[in-house]
Amino acid sequence: MHVPDFSQPLGISLEMEHHFHRCSAQLTTNIKEAAGKGQKIDVRKYFAGYTLDVIAATSFGIEVNSQKDLDNPLAKDVSTILQDIASSEGLLMLLKIELLEKPDFLQLILSYEEAQSSGKEELKGKLEVIAQATVFFVAGYETTAATLQSLAYNLALYPDVQEKIVREFEEQLGDELPTYEDVTKLKYLHSAIMETLRMYPPLNSVNRMASEEVTIKGITIPKGAGVMIPIANVMKDPEYFPEPDKFDPERFYEGSVNPVSFLAFGYGPRLCIGMRLALLEMKIAMVHVLRKVKFVKTDDLQVRRQPERYR
Numbered sequence: 001m002h003v004p005d006f007s008q009p010l011g012i013s014l015e016m017e018h019h020f021h022r023c024s025a026q027l028t029t030n031i032k033e034a035a036g037k038g039q040k041i042d043v044r045k046y047f048a049g050y051t052l053d054v055i056a057a058t059s060f061g062i063e064v065n066s067q068k069d070l071d072n073p074l075a076k077d078v079s080t081i082l083q084d085i086a087s088s089e090g091l092l093m094l095l096k097i098e099l100l101e102k103p104d105f106l107q108l109i110l111s112y113e114e115a116q117s118s119g120k121e122e123l124k125g126k127l128e129v130i131a132q133a134t135v136f137f138v139a140g141y142e143t144t145a146a147t148l149q150s151l152a153y154n155l156a157l158y159p160d161v162q163e164k165i166v167r168e169f170e171e172q173l174g175d176e177l178p179t180y181e182d183v184t185k186l187k188y189l190h191s192a193i194m195e196t197l198r199m200y201p202p203l204n205s206v207n208r209m210a211s212e213e214v215t216i217k218g219i220t221i222p223k224g225a226g227v228m229i230p231i232a233n234v235m236k237d238p239e240y241f242p243e244p245d246k247f248d249p250e251r252f253y254e255g256s257v258n259p260v261s262f263l264a265f266g267y268g269p270r271l272c273i274g275m276r277l278a279l280l281e282m283k284i285a286m287v288h289v290l291r292k293v294k295f296v297k298t299d300d301l302q303v304r305r306q307p308e309r310y311r
């Protein structure tokens with residue numbers, strides 16, 4: 001049985017590490033400046049700008065710097081981005097010209113496609129690459145931004161957890177910027193992120209098709225039927241997670257969670273391909289931000305309601 005390994009080393013380059021730190025430093029500056037004015041801030045747009053810049057740099061090899069202009073339409077709304085991608089010939093050209101010069105995964109796929117095809121086939125190949133790149137973009141941008149937002153929410157509600165995370169930074173990192181290896185030592189931060197993903201998974205379900213007929217607890221699923229797996233419900237089931245509405249990073253810290261019941265990144269051969277990248281991206285952001293900023297609950301903070309079916 002394939003069980004996800006959240007600690008397996010990620011093949012990460014120094015350049016990638018540089019992008020994480022560069023984007024995290026900008027994120028911290030932005031949040032600090034906004035909070036310094038004594039105003040309440042909506043952290044969402046800051047995190048969205050951060051994940052947009054990271055995904056653009058690590059997956060596409062482009063420095064977007066949307067965080068320097070948070071009202072940039074690219075950073076505002078993922079649907080705006082999708083519309084732009086779908087309708088803009090300009091972006092198509094940009095992808096062709098810009099990315100061919102960059103040594104990233106897209107360059108490799110494009111080169112492969114070019115070698116394989118000619119004439120219309122070549123164009124078809126490039127369009128397929130753009131489609132794949134778009135999937136990466138959409139899958140990696142919104143999910144990670146939403147999780148950072150949920151984490152900030154949890155930390156504001158549970159100041160003791162926030163303090164413990166900061167203490168772990170002091171003990172494990174001192175004043176240094178963490179390398180990838182250093183980040184693996186931040187076990188309590190890891191647990192807080194996993195617990196946040198359990199409570200507020202950005203995707204509520206995953207889908208599969210039955211490859212053969214199977215009967216489970218008296219229900220027969222025919223071969224070829226589509227099956228929706230309600231991962232959010234599984235992670236709220238008290239059988240697997242006692243007191244499921246409680247934010248309790250300790251349950252992951254103690255390693256007592258059965259990995260099969262933690263499904264925020266899916267499961268099996270189609271497990272999220274960006275899982276370890278997302279975890280690293282979130283951890284480096286938190287090291288930068290929490291060294292300078294404390295998340296606190298405002299008087300009018302809206303308590304997040306759990307969907308009815310979880311009650």
Ligand code: HEM
Nearest residue numbers: 139140143144147206264265266267270271272273274278
């Ligand atoms: C907190 C952040 C993220 C969460 C919670 C998340 C969650 C998921 C989930 C639940 C799936 C479906 C898995 C399944 O069907 O078993 C998935 C698939 C996928 N994710 Fe993520 N994801 C995150 C970040 C990312 C990032 C950063 C990237 C890219 C850089 C990414 C790329 C993908 C891709 C390409 C797939 C499709 C994989 C396939 O079908 O084989 N994700 N993700």
